Amino acid sequence: MxxxxxxxxxxxxxxxxxxxxxxxxxxxxxxxxxxxxxxxxxxxxxxxxxxxxxxxxxxxxxxxxxxxxxxxxxxxxxxxxxxxxxxxxxxxxxxxxxxxxxxxxxxxxxxxxxxxxxxxxxxxxxxxxxxxxxxxxxxxxxxxxxxxxxxxxGCYPTASLLALKPLKPFLTSMYPVINAVSGVTGAGRKAQLHTNFCEVSLTPYGVLGHRHQPEIATHLGQEVIFTPHLGNFKRGILATITVQLKPGTTEADVEKAYSVYDSEPIVTVKHNMFPKVDDVVHTPNCHIGWKYDANSGYLVVASAIDNLMKGxxxxxxxxxxxxxxx
Ligand SMILES: NC(=O)C1=CN([C@@H]2O[C@H](COP(=O)(O)OP(=O)(O)OC[C@H]3O[C@@H](n4cnc5c(N)ncnc54)[C@H](OP(=O)(O)O)[C@@H]3O)[C@@H](O)[C@H]2O)C=CC1
Ligand SMILES: CC(=O)N[C@@H](CCC(=O)OP(=O)(O)O)C(=O)O
Incomplete structure (x- = not known):
């Protein structure tokens, strides 16, 4: 022990x-x-x-x-x-x-x-x-x-990287756009005005300047646009990511890319179904859901974790x- x-x-x-x-x-x-x-x-x-x-x-x-x-x-x-x-x-x-x-x-x-x-x-x-x-x-x-x-x-990087890393071979020079919302526990326990009950209301922060942008970019190996939001709930992160994939990428390619998690008990991936924060809070799990439009090449993938657990x-x-x- x-x-x-x-x-x-x-x-x-x-x-x-x-x-x-x-x-x-x-x-x-x-x-x-x-x-x-x-x-x-x-x-x-x-x-x-x-x-x-x-x-x-x-x-x-x-x-x-x-x-x-x-x-x-x-x-x-x-x-x-x-x-x-x-x-x-x-x-x-x-x-x-x-x-x-x-x-x-x-x-x-x-x-x-x-x-x-x-x-x-x-x-x-x-x-x-x-x-x-x-x-x-x-x-x-x-x-x-x-x-x-x-x-x-980090918490936002975990949610974002688990969703994006399997797609790396299909990314273009266009930056993935990550919009993520965190519960207030993400800011820690110490008293701060912006995390007061009466002050918290869904809003972006750290726009074009949050330290998790370079963390995600470094560990993905590709620049991204990352915008965090503070949500009026206690725990959980939902990162919704829009990304354009290389011309010719098929739905089957994406399916195969995400099959990297088939052997991972903690990460669950669903096609055309999107995760909810409430399903992962107080668990170590990451739930990922994606949808792809092969005509435009745009893929939207959402990733949910508990910031205090998997984050x-x-x-x-x-x-x-x-x-x-x-
Ligand atoms: N909250 C989250 O969702 C996430 C947080 N993190 C990271 O985890 C770390 C902790 O975050 P979080 O739990 O939110 O922070 P909190 O503010 O809730 O807790 C910080 C803890 O550190 C203690 N502490 C402060 N100074 C010292 C010191 N000099 N020596 C020993 N203990 C000290 C505090 O106690 P006291 O001040 O009474 O000594 C307290 O126990 C941070 O680096 C944060 O960025 C990472 C991922 C997610
Ligand atoms: C809601 C909120 O304030 N979230 C924190 C991120 C959580 C955290 O502590 O970041 P690390 O994972 O890098 O340690 C923030 O944006 O700074």
Whole structure:
């Protein structure tokens, strides 16, 4: 059984992955951690999230002492922390010999030049970044097995890339256009005005400037137009993507391309039927639906996931299982 420390465990993705690890016989929880000055240190996770009343874990401050204990006792750490926090913690734990599963974006680009532009910091650990593998589980299994530094894919990129990657041989120079809507948990648990109940109303944001645009483009190998929207629901992402395919591409070609998921239990693909967010929330699943007009060459594909599950926690667990071979 592998022992796992969860850092940022009081947040939405941290609490979610704690519940998944708690329920998995291959893993045990070494400890749950928050920042040293956290208002939640010493509190029980179940006091923050009564839905987890079956778990007795307490949130500990991530002191230097706690870090040493993690190194002595754990096989891996999950970082459910913001990008700049993960940047430093991932490098430190990696250098101590632990496997690191980072839910943030701090290690998702191989190119250090991307970080100042999209994350507002210089990447201070290029040597660890060089070891990092993108944790899009269905597409990167072999590499996830081979490295101890896994940058779990982002939420919108997971929904978008699972829909688009099978189509790569048929894409033209025209950019796929991705319109995606996320539930409010995508913005994390901390209080912010724009995620207040009274403020939330369906609207685009980050237009032509969201950090997930280059993440999708990098891991697809093709530029895209990406427009995220904030929806007035708690969990889930629906990405609806319009793309023009190469002249001569047939419906059978598309069918065959998506058959890559026939052996993947988590990804379900339907032709002429479209997914609903409610069918995937609280599950690790991705539901994809597509329709193609061979005359115009236009294909519309929609992809639904739970942002906290396949978009973060359950994909993190999937990567852990691949890495540890369980
Ligand atoms: N929400 C989502 O749908 C998704 C989120 N992600 C990524 O996952 C990460 C976590 O996101 P989310 O769960 O939403 O964030 P939250 O804001 O909900 O939680 C952040 C957690 O980090 C803790 N924390 C903050 N600073 C430190 C520190 N210095 N040391 C240890 N713990 C710290 C917080 O506790 P405290 O401040 O009390 O210490 C809290 O437990 C982010 O990088 C995010 O981008 C990825 C995919 C989807
Ligand atoms: C609704 C909302 O605000 N969503 C977040 C994306 C979720 C997230 O935390 O992004 P990562 O997957 O890159 O970690 C945003 O747009 O920044």
């Amino acid at each position: 592998k022992s796992i420390a969860i850092i940022g465990a009081s947040g939405y993705t941290g609490a979610q992955i704690t519940s998944l690890i708690n329920a998995d016989s291959h893993f045990s929880v070494q400890g749950l951690y928050v920042s040293e000055n956290s208002l939640d240190k010493g509190r029980k996770l179940a006091d923050l999230y009564p839905t987890y009343s079956h778990m007795a874990y307490t949130l500990s401050p991530l002191s230097d002492e706690a870090k040493k204990q993690i190194v002595a006792e754990a096989d891996a750490v999950i970082l459910a922390t913001e990008h700049s926090v993960s940047l430093e913690l991932a490098a430190w734990f990696y250098q101590q010999g632990l496997a690191v599963f980072d839910l943030s974006g701090a290690y998702r680009f191989a190119d250090v030049a991307q970080y100042p532009k999209w994350y507002g910091f210089e990447h201070t650990h290029p040597e660890v970044l060089a070891e990092a593998v993108y944790g899009l589980a269905e597409w990167n299994r072999e590499k996830i097995k081979q490295t101890r530094m896994i940058a779990v894919a 973060a926690a359950s994909q993190g667990l999937q990567c852990m299982k691949i890495h540890f071979g369980v």
